[in-house]
Amino acid sequence: MPRDYYEVLGVPRDAGPDTLKKAYRRLAHQSHPDKNPGDAGAEARFKEASEAYSVLSDAEKRSAYDRFGHEGLAGQGGDPFQGFTDLFNEVFGGGDLFGRGRRRATGQRGADLRYDLEIDFEVAALGGKQSIRIPKHKACADCDGRGGERELCDRCGGHGQIFLQQGFFRVSRTCDRCRGSGQSLRRVCDGCRGDGRVETVQSMSVRIPAGVDTGIRLRLTGEGEAGYDGGPPGDLYVVLFVREHPIFQRDGPDLHCELPISIAQASLGAEIEVPTLEGKEKVQIRAGAQSGDEIRLRGRGLERLNGGGRGDLIVDVFVEVPTRLSQEQRQLLERFAEISGEEVTPRRRGFLDKVRDLLD
Numbered sequence: 566m567p568r569d570y571y572e573v574l575g576v577p578r579d580a581g582p583d584t585l586k587k588a589y590r591r592l593a594h595q596s597h598p599d600k601n602p603g604d605a606g607a608e609a610r611f612k613e614a615s616e617a618y619s620v621l622s623d624a625e626k627r628s629a630y631d632r633f634g635h636e637g638l639a640g641q642g643g644d645p646f647q648g649f650t651d652l653f654n655e656v657f658g659g660g661d662l663f664g665r666g667r668r669r670a671t672g673q674r675g676a677d678l679r680y681d682l683e684i685d686f687e688v689a690a691l692g693g694k695q696s697i698r699i700p701k702h703k704a705c706a707d708c709d710g711r712g713g714e715r716e717l718c719d720r721c722g723g724h725g726q727i728f729l730q731q732g733f734f735r736v737s738r739t740c741d742r743c744r745g746s747g748q749s750l751r752r753v754c755d756g757c758r759g760d761g762r763v764e765t766v767q768s769m770s771v772r773i774p775a776g777v778d779t780g781i782r783l784r785l786t787g788e789g790e791a792g793y794d795g796g797p798p799g800d801l802y803v804v805l806f807v808r809e810h811p812i813f814q815r816d817g818p819d820l821h822c823e824l825p826i827s828i829a830q831a832s833l834g835a836e837i838e839v840p841t842l843e844g845k846e847k848v849q850i851r852a853g854a855q856s857g858d859e860i861r862l863r864g865r866g867l868e869r870l871n872g873g874g875r876g877d878l879i880v881d882v883f884v885e886v887p888t889r890l891s892q893e894q895r896q897l898l899e900r901f902a903e904i905s906g907e908e909v910t911p912r913r914r915g916f917l918d919k920v921r922d923l924l925d
């Protein structure tokens with residue numbers, strides 16, 4: 566039996582979407598096949614976590630699972646690894662609990678897959694390519710996805726239906742030998758044991774458009790699970806998670822970067838190097854710069870997803886007052902205060918005026 570999905574993700578049964586997502590991200594991160602090449606245990610844990618998350622993050626599937634356990638999910642399709650669905654069909658003869666139509670009907674489309682991909686901030690900003698490895702089912706090469714040599718079903722003669730005469734009425738029911746497909750296997754393929762599909766780990770390269778953000782889904786048509794009996798493959802959805810940048814914060818297409826400067830640089834003005842996505846660049850700090858000043862580097866932000874060029878890089882100036890002074894610095898500042906005397910700066914004047922108005 567598969568493990569309990571809540572247990573797999575290590576979350577309580579009333580876990581909300583955020584808790585689920587967090588738990589899944591953590592597990593997927595640890596056991597990702599890319600991080601653990603050749604480690605079958607990690608791959609199994611990755612699959613298990615993906616399967617648990619795909620069910621629990623889908624309200625309909627989750628409620629079916631809560632009520633009926635793993636059997637409640639049979640026939641729902643869409644789960645990345647359908648081992649338990651196959652088991653269900655074996656045990657219950659392909660019956661369908663929810664009336665969603667037969668599984669394994671001839672030419673059934675393969676399931677869609679989801680792959681969570683973490684990318685660097687720079688790749689999200691400027692675009693790029695990422696290699697990924699996807700565990701999935703592909704059509705068996707030995708039998709061309711047919712599961713073996715086929716022949717017309719000898720019970721229904723290939724109709725898929727069996728007709729019965731009941732009094733005046735002729736009624737039909739689905740053939741129980743071929744489950745409606747009209748065909749049966751004469752020889753089961755050794756490569757796939759009749760499934761028509763085999764598990765594989767496919768390497769591929771994904772193009773990341775510039776300007777993407779966390780949560781964006783890229784759809785790769787036809788890269789999902791192989792279909793059954795010649796059915797088309799499902800799609801692959803790559804869900805992006807952008808790593809945080811140590812320096813830049815994102816605000817839509819704009820980037821922010823905090824620049825701490827000393828009181829001397831603020832007072833006297835300075836030329837300072839700041840980081841950009843493309844490397845260092847010099848900016849001028851005006852004499853008399855204040856905390857909260859913004860220096861805008863046009864077109865040095867992120868690419869806008871739907872065209873329209875790049876946003877800006879905004880350097881947020883922050884004047885840092887020293888917390889420790891050497892003897893000499895202290896003497897110089899005391900001298901500075903002495904020379905300045907009662908000289909009042911513009912903002913201090915405003916403040917003093919307001920205090921006077923309030924207290925007089």
Ligand SMILES: [Zn+2]
Pocket residue numbers: 718719720721722723724725726740741742743744745746747748
């Ligand atoms: Zn039949």
Ligand SMILES: [Zn+2]
Pocket residue numbers: 705706707708709710711712713754755756757758759760761762
């Ligand atoms: Zn085969």
